Amino acid sequence: MQLVCPAGNLPSLKAAIDEGADVVYLGFKDDTNARNFAGLNFSDRTLDQGLDYVRSRGREVYVALNTYPRPQGWKRWRAAVDRAADMQMNALIAADMGVLDYAANRHPDLPLHLSVQGSATNYEALEFYKERFGIRRAVLPRVLSMSQVKHVAENAGVEIEVFGFGSLCVMVEGRCLLSSYAAGQSPNTHGCCSPAGEVRYEETATGMETRLGGVLVDKVGKGENAGYPTVCKGRYDALDKTYYAMEEPTSLNTLDLLPELLAAGVVAIKIEGRQRSPAYVRQVAQVWRQAIDSCLKDPQGFQPRSEWMQQLGAVSEGQQTTLGAYHRTWQ
């Protein structure tokens, strides 16, 4: 079972590799990837340095090209595929059928993974991508229960990778338009959820208001922590109450499920967070490396250590974690 860690920049890449990541995944410095934020991702020069660092230590690099190009951007996406192939990336993680088709035809030796943004939640969908583009692996959206993950892994003709830790998308990835509805840019079109230019923090007499595209997403009292305004983690009014209508600010943590994921044949655990700091990547990679090693050694006896859970809790959104959809009662 591989540990696949996020690298938003060179220091994060080094931290992940130093702490034992088998693979780092990263994006080019534009809207061809789903973490298109200022100051993130790799220019040619930093990428060369990063690749040297990873390869000299015998690890791998995947490149995420996981947004959906509109015709206006098509040439840029095609060039990015060519670049990934030229750099002999260990895999291209893509979502768009046009991009996958181009990569499969133009660069048959470039291994293809279906991104979580491809939004495939069942083995019939995966079969399409396997037959048409020869994908080797798929990353599953965070909407499946543990038994559903197992069922997909049993029936899919490709390797299965799942998210183990990080920010929790509560909507099926690749088909969530909440960000563009409020702010004009979505993960699919622009590679970002809640574009920074549309985010406002406003201190008022009664507390801090957080807005996206002018929409009041949340308001916290004085001294409370105001999170980044994502639509699905906001507080709204319905049925005469104000509440987190979709989800509270929280992170996914599946450490408890590691033996089950291993038994299900899941080949890789992905850590979310290319937009997070090198310190986050270091902490999370360290814990998950220990956990995976411990689980591989003795799956039956595996127990997440309390210090692991504390360390992960400390770097989580809202300082709390959940099993999310893996656990039926969450749904």
Place this chain on the structure above:
Amino acid sequence: MKLSFGPVQYYWSREDLMGFYDQVADMPVDIVYLGETVCAKRRLFRFDDWMDTARKLREAGKEVILSTMALLEAESELKSLRRICNNGEFLVEANDMAAVQLLSAAGLPFVAGPTVNIYNAATLQVLADAGLKRWVPAVELGRDTLAAIAPGAPEGVETELFAWGRMPLAMSARCYTARAYDLPKDDCQYRCLDHADGLTLRTREGEPFLAINGIQTQSALTCNLLAEVDAIKALGVDVLRISPQAHHTGRIAQAFADVLQGQNKEKLPDMERLMPVGGCDGYWQEQAGMRYSQK
């Protein structure tokens, strides 16, 4: 351009659904999409009921298409999907890639609904090779993008634009209607039945923002492209989709039909009054979806 009714996105009682489709026979739409697309637990209308309705509407002269679920997680859902794909009589709208796979493997033509991600002509070509006959662009695609896709689009594939209704924006494993009532999903007590147009979520400033419809999240605002019909026509769009709502769906269809026949727009009803809480057209205008050029 033709007019269509998309699938009813909400959970209506059996009587309401039958009553609605009885009337549809006389409404000025050419194409009707039938079926449950949101939640597998909504079973007041079964496969045979949908087939009976489909045959009746076909006899009334409508082109009928069976719609399928947009989020497929359980094997039981795949089983229902296979049954629809193998119906043997009607074209099917795929709303997930699983349906695309099943239909293309069976050599059947299909429509791709708005939750099959098509953002460029290269993707359209992949799907045309698999049997695509018509596509409904994701609701976030605007006029410039559609204009840019058109020249490279494969021959013979029709475009159907979502032109009226609360827009499907997201789906989850979690049921937000059940959550609103503090109920677990497995014991949701079918509260969706109480919200025939979804449950409006307002911001803490009272602005209508989203609408909850089971596991689906919609825009609270109604997409209204009636004023854009000429521009849409100029793009070569073949079909305008109206998403049925609890009230006024027939009047809305009539308004679109009248505009298509060149009727003076001043004679139309006040469309704002036919919406649950208000309108928007931002996506079409290449802006945030909730914006409205008519405000």
